Amino acid sequence: MAEQALSGLKVVEYGSFISAPYCTKLMADLGAEVIKIEEPGLGDESRRYGPFPDDIPHPERSGLFLYLNGNKLGTTLNVKTRTGQKILRELLKDADVFVESNPPKKMADLKLDYAALGELNPRLIVTSITPFGQTGPYRDYKGYAINTAALGGQSMRTGEPDREPLAPALSQSHYQSGAMGAASTFGALFSRMSTGLGQHVDISEAEVWATIHLGHGVHLGVFEGRKSIRAGHRTISVYPWCILPCKDGYMCLIAIQGYQWKRFLEAMGSPEWMSDPRFRDRIVMAFEHADEVDSLVEAWLIEHTKEEIFEMCRQGQITFAPVRNLAEVAHNPHFEERGYFVEMDRRYAGTLKYPGAPYKLSETPWQLERPAPLLGEHNEEIYCGRLGYSKEDLVRMRRGGII
Amino acid sequence: MAVYPLQAYRVVDFSWVWAGPLLGMILADMGAEVIKVETNKRLDSARLTPGRSTVGPETDFVFHSMNRNKLGITVDMSDPRGAELIKDLIKISDVAVENFSPKGLRNLGLQYETLSGINPKLVMISLPAAGQYGPLSDIVTYAPSLGALCGYSSLIGYPGERVLGEQTPYLDVNSAIHGAFAVMAALYYRERTGKGQYIDMAQIEVGASTIGEAFMEYFMNGRVMGTTGNRNPVMAPHNNYPCLGEGRWVSIAVKTDDEWLSFCNAIGNPPWTEDVRFSDKFNRMRSQDELDRLVSDWTIGHTDYEVMDILQKAGVAATPCLDLMERFSDPQFEARGTHLQVEHPATGVDIIAGIPFKLSDTPCEVHRHAPLLGEHNEYVFGELLSRTKEEIAQLIEDKVIY
Numbered sequence A: 001m002a003e004q005a006l007s008g009l010k011v012v013e014y015g016s017f018i019s020a021p022y023c024t025k026l027m028a029d030l031g032a033e034v035i036k037i038e039e040p041g042l043g044d045e046s047r048r049y050g051p052f053p054d055d056i057p058h059p060e061r062s063g064l065f066l067y068l069n070g071n072k073l074g075t076t077l078n079v080k081t082r083t084g085q086k087i088l089r090e091l092l093k094d095a096d097v098f099v100e101s102n103p104p105k106k107m108a109d110l111k112l113d114y115a116a117l118g119e120l121n122p123r124l125i126v127t128s129i130t131p132f133g134q135t136g137p138y139r140d141y142k143g144y145a146i147n148t149a150a151l152g153g154q155s156m157r158t159g160e161p162d163r164e165p166l167a168p169a170l171s172q173s174h175y176q177s178g179a180m181g182a183a184s185t186f187g188a189l190f191s192r193m194s195t196g197l198g199q200h201v202d203i204s205e206a207e208v209w210a211t212i213h214l215g216h217g218v219h220l221g222v223f224e225g226r227k228s229i230r231a232g233h234r235t236i237s238v239y240p241w242c243i244l245p246c247k248d249g250y251m252c253l254i255a256i257q258g259y260q261w262k263r264f265l266e267a268m269g270s271p272e273w274m275s276d277p278r279f280r281d282r283i284v285m286a287f288e289h290a291d292e293v294d295s296l297v298e299a300w301l302i303e304h305t306k307e308e309i310f311e312m313c314r315q316g317q318i319t320f321a322p323v324r325n326l327a328e329v330a331h332n333p334h335f336e337e338r339g340y341f342v343e344m345d346r347r348y349a350g351t352l353k354y355p356g357a358p359y360k361l362s363e364t365p366w367q368l369e370r371p372a373p374l375l376g377e378h379n380e381e382i383y384c385g386r387l388g389y390s391k392e393d394l395v396r397m398r399r400g401g402i403i
Numbered sequence B: 001m002a003v004y005p006l007q008a009y010r011v012v013d014f015s016w017v018w019a020g021p022l023l024g025m026i027l028a029d030m031g032a033e034v035i036k037v038e039t040n041k042r043l044d045s046a047r048l049t050p051g052r053s054t055v056g057p058e059t060d061f062v063f064h065s066m067n068r069n070k071l072g073i074t075v076d077m078s079d080p081r082g083a084e085l086i087k088d089l090i091k092i093s094d095v096a097v098e099n100f101s102p103k104g105l106r107n108l109g110l111q112y113e114t115l116s117g118i119n120p121k122l123v124m125i126s127l128p129a130a131g132q133y134g135p136l137s138d139i140v141t142y143a144p145s146l147g148a149l150c151g152y153s154s155l156i157g158y159p160g161e162r163v164l165g166e167q168t169p170y171l172d173v174n175s176a177i178h179g180a181f182a183v184m185a186a187l188y189y190r191e192r193t194g195k196g197q198y199i200d201m202a203q204i205e206v207g208a209s210t211i212g213e214a215f216m217e218y219f220m221n222g223r224v225m226g227t228t229g230n231r232n233p234v235m236a237p238h239n240n241y242p243c244l245g246e247g248r249w250v251s252i253a254v255k256t257d258d259e260w261l262s263f264c265n266a267i268g269n270p271p272w273t274e275d276v277r278f279s280d281k282f283n284r285m286r287s288q289d290e291l292d293r294l295v296s297d298w299t300i301g302h303t304d305y306e307v308m309d310i311l312q313k314a315g316v317a318a319t320p321c322l323d324l325m326e327r328f329s330d331p332q333f334e335a336r337g338t339h340l341q342v343e344h345p346a347t348g349v350d351i352i353a354g355i356p357f358k359l360s361d362t363p364c365e366v367h368r369h370a371p372l373l374g375e376h377n378e379y380v381f382g383e384l385l386s387r388t389k390e391e392i393a394q395l396i397e398d399k400v401i402y
Helices: A018-028 A061-068 A083-091 A104-109 A115-118 A145-151 A172-197 A205-213 A216-223 A260-265 A282-288 A288-302 A306-315 A324-329 A333-337 A379-386 A390-399 B019-028 B061-066 B082-089 B101-105 B112-118 B143-148 B171-194 B204-208 B212-221 B257-266 B281-286 B286-299 B304-313 B324-327 B329-335 B377-384 B389-397
Strands: A010-014 A033-038 A073-076 A097-100 A125-130 A201-203 A241-246 A249-253 A321-323 A342-346 A350-356 B010-013 B033-038 B070-074 B095-099 B125-128 B197-202 B239-242 B247-253 B317-319 B339-344 B348-353
Touching: A010 A018, A010 B019, A018 A033, A018 A061, A018 A097, A018 A125, A018 A172, A033 A083, A061 A104, A061 A350, A061 B212, A083 A115, A083 A379, A097 A172, A104 A125, A115 A125, A115 A333, A145 A172, A145 A205, A145 B239, A145 B247, A145 B317, A172 A201, A172 A205, A172 B171, A201 A205, A205 B019, A205 B329, A205 B348, A216 B061, A216 B324, A216 B348, A241 A288, A249 A306, A249 B143, A260 A306, A282 A288, A321 B143, A324 B019, A324 B212, A342 B125, A350 B212, A379 A390, B010 B019, B010 B082, B019 B033, B019 B061, B019 B095, B061 B348, B070 B257, B070 B377, B082 B257, B082 B377, B095 B171, B112 B125, B112 B317, B125 B171, B143 B204, B171 B197, B239 B286, B247 B257, B247 B286, B247 B304, B247 B377, B257 B281, B257 B304, B281 B286, B281 B389, B304 B317, B377 B389
Parallel strands: A010 A033, A010 A097, A033 A073, A097 A125, A125 A201, B010 B033, B010 B095, B033 B070, B095 B125, B125 B197
Antiparallel strands: A241 A249, A249 A321, A342 A350, B239 B247, B247 B317, B339 B348
């Protein structure tokens, strides 16, 4: 097999759902060896989340699980038992990275906190992805994606002003903390090159929102008492910066430069209302006349399809874009030409397409080499092949509820 | 002396606005020597964020937050002597970051093929909207267009209602984090093999990668997911609820039957909680509108922080929806240094975003304020590139260093 970017990097994942699995997915897709540890019987939470073919739940057919766990080796282990803990320690003794997303208290109770693991393997990097982090008064609080997005400030930015704030779609909080976990783990790996030692990487999901996503405007709130504005389908800044309906869906209209808006008006056939003195200043328009201009523009948009409008905009170098739905993206020629969606066959799930590479590395391309593991698929390979347990031991472990 | 993870690496950061600079910020926070390339001919628009009360390119706190820990030079790359300086800098650097349109650097003769000829060990990442090739690669866009073209915006809105679309720079930041990871993966490969490489990152493909389950729903069942609001396939209640005080909201999420019982106890077991409509997850999912109304009746009598305290004590997930000022004073964020007050020569003190991750043994910090325009011209052109004082003076006079 060709050398990949992360060939030789040994990663163990003991997490669930999205944050830790997405973190190790990014590593596995560039060639790291990821051994995933799941709870015997139940497996990763995402196995129960779906979507499922024909909506019939089945732990080997969950779309979310299949998407997040390709390229990984799968084992089952009951870490609550003494033997389970012993086996996990054996795995970690030889690993470079351990990624987990469990409550800090649980890891301490299982003697799997960094204090214990750092002693076991001083070169080990332990990456913990939790809702609020390893320190502070909320450390032991419970938080799902909607809760970390709320605390971190992302929800206050989305929705109508007089209705409830909207959390980002799907579980974006977990994807963000997972990706940040992957990047930060590499910080620790580069430190290890100079110190020879591993360390604990502490990712707080709420903090990822509050810092790199939304920490750059806090100054305004503190020094000038400003508040974020939820403005529904628009951002109140300059006109246009909004989503408006057209014949077959929605268009995203944004023009920061005046000429972009001017060209669009011309492309619309220079309607009479454009000479109205109230619509001369685009900031005044955004703050005072946005509803009115929306309806004037909508009247034209609704006569045209989004692809017609997009084509016209591209010709005029106007910065508007169609709001494509998931089917339109899945069949879009641009994604097709770049080979973004990839196909993979897997037992129980059949041949399916999956979202593919978020980046193309020229020397060491992103690859989907094997599908997500069946529950416990690699138990024998790992426990017997690597750790030296016998096949009889494996049977005993199974009976004893260890694997 | 402190050890920073990436202290051995030098990064030339051509990027501007949000996505590229935040990628550079992660590398700079990790201690890489990130040299931001700017020019007075066309300022980084992040130096001029609209709606500020102070004016001028040196006082923009958004810029200060995103470009802390970096060095800054000013050079006009469209002048051949400027391009020459950049090539010399590339020779002694490890990484290049850029988010121009695909033609941007090519027109200046500074595309990857040229730069890697000068420095074969170079790791370079480009992160335009749609990548280096493909029918959309020449599109001109702003951040909201990314959400539109990758499918993400079609999911934003109240359940079943019109599309509102993404109105935050969310996808820019998403790209920055993924890009930083990709750069470090490429460096990790270079450490073993000595080989540099080029990373073509299309921001709309990154956006598609973080909505995997929605694509799986389409590929498995042919169904196109629409606006979902705060609904969740396995949790109810799951929403943001109104609280005491103007514009205050609290998020509450209940997943298991145990959590539901704890929730009922914590709010004092009002009679409606016994109603068969809410007796198990199936029923709660079916009666979500009614459930949301009843939960709101309780939350509206409390402040957002009271709700969090009451519910978290019972083991139920709840947090206030925080805005700018509230995030700054939140006890958890305060305890962890989530926001930092940093001195800057042009403003005195800025409040900026903290480091987005914590490393226990080689902690990262803000060790340098965001650069003034051309603040490090002398260091980079004089010390690193060995140009004499006279040469530099001439280049300044000719507006090459500008």
